[in-house]
Amino acid sequence: MSARQNIIPGLYISYKIKLAFAIVIIVTAVSTATLFLTQIKVNENYQHFVSNLFQQQVELFFDKRQTRLSAARDAIEDATTNVRLIAALNANDIDRFYSDLAFELTKIVERYTSNDSHLKPLFRFIDTDGNYISPKSNNAGYLMGIPESNLSQVFKDMLTNASDDNTDNVGYLNFTIMEKKHLFEILIMPIFDPGTFSHIGDLVFAAPVNSISNILGVSTQSMKSGLYLDGEFYSDTIPEEYQDNICKESKNVIKGIISKPPKVLIDKIPHLIFTKSLGENSQLRDFYQVSLFSLDELQLLLKKIRSTVILFTVIALATAIGLSLVTSHNMTKPILNLVSGTKEVKKGNFDIPVPVTSNDELGVLTHSFNEMTSELAIKEKMRSVLDKITDPDVQEELLKGKMKLGGEDRDLTILFCDIRGFTSLTEGMAPTDVIQMLNEHMTAMKKEVSKYNGVVDKFVGDEIMAIFGAPKSYGNDALNAAQCALSMMQARKKLDESGKYKIKIGIGLASGKVVAGNMGSDDRQSYTVLGARVNLAARLCSAAKPMDILIDDLTCERIENKIKTDPIVDLKLKGFSSQIVAYKLTC
Numbered sequence: 001m002s003a004r005q006n007i008i009p010g011l012y013i014s015y016k017i018k019l020a021f022a023i024v025i026i027v028t029a030v031s032t033a034t035l036f037l038t039q040i041k042v043n044e045n046y047q048h049f050v051s052n053l054f055q056q057q058v059e060l061f062f063d064k065r066q067t068r069l070s071a072a073r074d075a076i077e078d079a080t081t082n083v084r085l086i087a088a089l090n091a092n093d094i095d096r097f098y099s100d101l102a103f104e105l106t107k108i109v110e111r112y113t114s115n116d117s118h119l120k121p122l123f124r125f126i127d128t129d130g131n132y133i134s135p136k137s138n139n140a141g142y143l144m145g146i147p148e149s150n151l152s153q154v155f156k157d158m159l160t161n162a163s164d165d166n167t168d169n170v171g172y173l174n175f176t177i178m179e180k181k182h183l184f185e186i187l188i189m190p191i192f193d194p195g196t197f198s199h200i201g202d203l204v205f206a207a208p209v210n211s212i213s214n215i216l217g218v219s220t221q222s223m224k225s226g227l228y229l230d231g232e233f234y235s236d237t238i239p240e241e242y243q244d245n246i247c248k249e250s251k252n253v254i255k256g257i258i259s260k261p262p263k264v265l266i267d268k269i270p271h272l273i274f275t276k277s278l279g280e281n282s283q284l285r286d287f288y289q290v291s292l293f294s295l296d297e298l299q300l301l302l303k304k305i306r307s308t309v310i311l312f313t314v315i316a317l318a319t320a321i322g323l324s325l326v327t328s329h330n331m332t333k334p335i336l337n338l339v340s341g342t343k344e345v346k347k348g349n350f351d352i353p354v355p356v357t358s359n360d361e362l363g364v365l366t367h368s369f370n371e372m373t374s375e376l377a378i379k380e381k382m383r384s385v386l387d388k389i390t391d392p393d394v395q396e397e398l399l400k401g402k403m404k405l406g407g408e409d410r411d412l413t414i415l416f417c418d419i420r421g422f423t424s425l426t427e428g429m430a431p432t433d434v435i436q437m438l439n440e441h442m443t444a445m446k447k448e449v450s451k452y453n454g455v456v457d458k459f460v461g462d463e464i465m466a467i468f469g470a471p472k473s474y475g476n477d478a479l480n481a482a483q484c485a486l487s488m489m490q491a492r493k494k495l496d497e498s499g500k501y502k503i504k505i506g507i508g509l510a511s512g513k514v515v516a517g518n519m520g521s522d523d524r525q526s527y528t529v530l531g532a533r534v535n536l537a538a539r540l541c542s543a544a545k546p547m548d549i550l551i552d553d554l555t556c557e558r559i560e561n562k563i564k565t566d567p568i569v570d571l572k573l574k575g576f577s578s579q580i581v582a583y584k585l586t587c
Contacts, residue, residue: 016328031313050293079104112207127201171284224292407517412469413481416541419462452484478558508540509551539573549585
């Protein structure tokens with residue numbers, strides 16, 4: 001299994017990919033946010049621009065209307081101050097009043113006369129009591145085929161809402177003439193008696209609107225505009241198929257249903273609708289200017305902005321990813337070198353200096369790693385030496401810090417094994433051959449000791465001393481020692497069959513209380529056991545005949561007849577005052 005699988009379960013993703021992915025997310029997020037905010041700002045600026053432009057159009061409308069109606073005001077004012085005209089009115093000669101008034105307003109009437117001969121300006125007089133004075137002749141006042149009763153009601157309603165401070169009012173009305181609606185511009189002028197200067201009534205002047213764009217002051221090519229009046233929309237710059245929808249959206253704005261300028265499609269191009277009341281200062285029916293501003297240029301601008309942002313985003317991503325790959329390579333290469341180094345350390349190879357390639361934190365880490373492996377190499381050499389001179393169980397206890405200078409009482413089994421006739425066997429042998437023979441013998445014997453959880457205490461010449469039950473007991477130490485002794489005999493016999501040297505050994509075992517622990521000085525210690533039972537095991541080993549195993553009575557008791565034994569009564573051993581009862585293990 002690879003190192004990457006050992007660290008974190010699941011899909012492996014390299015640092016380079018993670019860094020590149022993080023950069024892509026950051027750059028994309030920043031670019032998206034920039035584009036989003038830029039579009040919002042551009043939209044706001046564009047709406048502010050067209051709002052100002054629309055306000056200028058509204059102001060232009062009032063300026064043009066003032067200029068356009070000034071001639072009509074002057075002509076009506078001159079006509080209504082004519083003594084003959086007022087005399088006809090006072091004499092209740094209505095036809096003469098209207099005919100004289102038509103004569104006086106000939107030029108104005110001609111100016112406002114539509115290309116359609118039946119659409120001419122009309123004028124009506126309403127006295128101060130609100131009485132509508134209709135002409136008796138059908139041609140007087142340019143009736144245009146509209147029922148007089150209808151005109152009477154419309155003008156009365158209009159004057160009821162009109163101001164009574166003797167100021168003129170301007171507004172718009174629509175009339176249905178020959179089943180077609182027509183828009184009229186209305187001008188109301190007060191009439192005063194030239195002799196007494198008293199207000200005697202009002203003159204209503206209605207002129208047909210020949211061009212909506214003309215009265216709004218806009219070009220039919222550059223601007224789409226119209227007038228909204230009484231739920232109807234009038235325009236000569238917007239195709240009729242779109243007017244109903246524009247009228248509906250304008251009505252929603254006027255009624256406050258929507259607050260922001262709505263959008264409509266004209267020839268597949270989105271337009272913003274701006275609506276403004278033009279009759280706020282008039283007591284006549286309110287009317288509204290409606291202007292449409294194309295968003296085509298805005299969309300082209302936004303498209304250009306998006307393309308620019310995307311281009312710079314791609315460039316930024318390519319640059320950032322390139323830099324991230326270079327940076328991550330400079331970071332991951334030392335890390336991968338360290339990973340390779342750790343694998344070698346895991347294999348036990350400490351002589352693997354990792355090259356230091358940078359002067360940053362990774363360089364410090366690499367240098368520290370090299371120092372660590374150097375120290376580990378030294379410790380491993382020391383441990384190798386320790387393995388050769390100290391049993392693994394003793395090493396474990398030493399490394400745990402559980403062994404201190406001094407001893408403790410332990411109940412265990414001691415085994416001694418030496419070569420019979422060693423002096424005569426080695427007489428005449430070269431020292432190197434003696435050492436080779438002993439190493440071969442001791443290696444085989446130690447192997448059997450380790451197999452049965454024993455600890456080699458020491459090698460003394462041709463003798464090996466092992467203990468079972470210290471520094472750690474396995475619960476059946478005496479039996480382990482006895483089985484180990486039998487196994488050592490078998491191992492020796494095999495060596496004799498295949499080896500150069502024929503060797504006979506004797507083994508002695510004794511069990512009981514001893515003192516076990518580190519013996520020596522503060523700077524040099526050795527783990528061993530001391531006590532009478534140790535001496536007994538050594539004496540039994542000396543007393544054993546070649547290829548015999550002698551054990552004491554306590555060991556015999558502890559193996560519980562699991563191994564066949566033959567008693568040897570009254571064995572006299574050196575150093576012991578009384579005779580010893582011993583037993584011989586048999587295979």
